[in-house]
Amino acid sequence: MIREELTRNAVHQLIRGQQLGVLSTAGEKGPYASLVAFSISDDDRRLFFVTPRTTRKFANITADARVALLVNNSINRPEDFHQAAAVTAVGRALTIVPPExxxxxxxxxxxxxxxxxxxxxxxxxxxxxxVERYILVERFQNVTEYRIEDELDSTH
Structure with missing residues (x-):
């Protein structure tokens, strides 16, 4: 339980400290990655971004809602191999409509x-x-994961 709490805190801090992430989608032409400016809900359960409806990423999301968003704090220096961390948020994308x-x-x-x-x-x-789950990679090889569903189950 302590490790899970540490993972949750590390994910929370890393995601809130970054402006951009790499969105991964899949479509007819195969995998596709794109840079997006994102925000995160107060409870860390949803990530938001804006995209033109004419983009490949939007077409891919419309065809297959399964996505991943990678966020990292690397600075493109050798010390990243020991200090950088990355979070992958895995989940399903949906278009937001009024009134939300x-x-x-x-x-x-x-x-x-x-x-x-x-x-x-x-x-x-x-x-x-x-978001269905977060995967945290620290020091280039330490991988931990937590599922949002597990968190929901423990609060009810």
Whole structure:
């Protein structure tokens, strides 16, 4: 239980400290990765990003909602092999619609105020990733995981 709490705290700190992540989707042409600016819900159960509806990532999500978002704190230096950490959030993506859209947009813009025009563009969609599990990799080889479902089960 202590290790799980440490993992949860490390995931929480790392994700909240970063602006960008690499979104992985799958489509007809195979795997696809793209850089996205994201925000996270207060309870760490959902991640949000904005994308034009004409992108390959949006088409892939529409066809197959299974996604992964990789977030890391590396700085592209040799010390990363001993100090950097990465979190992969695995889950399902869904498009946010009114009435929830406004609160999600406000939450997103609190982290990314410079993306206001993009976030309000009628050609863009807000997407939420409902996280099923987080996988934490520290010091290049220590891997731990926790499932959101397990956390939900322990609170009921």
């Amino acid at each position: 859209l406004e609160s999600v947009r406000d939450h997103y813009l609190a982290k990314h105020p410079y993306l206001k025009e993009f976030a309000y563009s009628p050609s863009c969609a807000f997407v939420a990733i409902r």
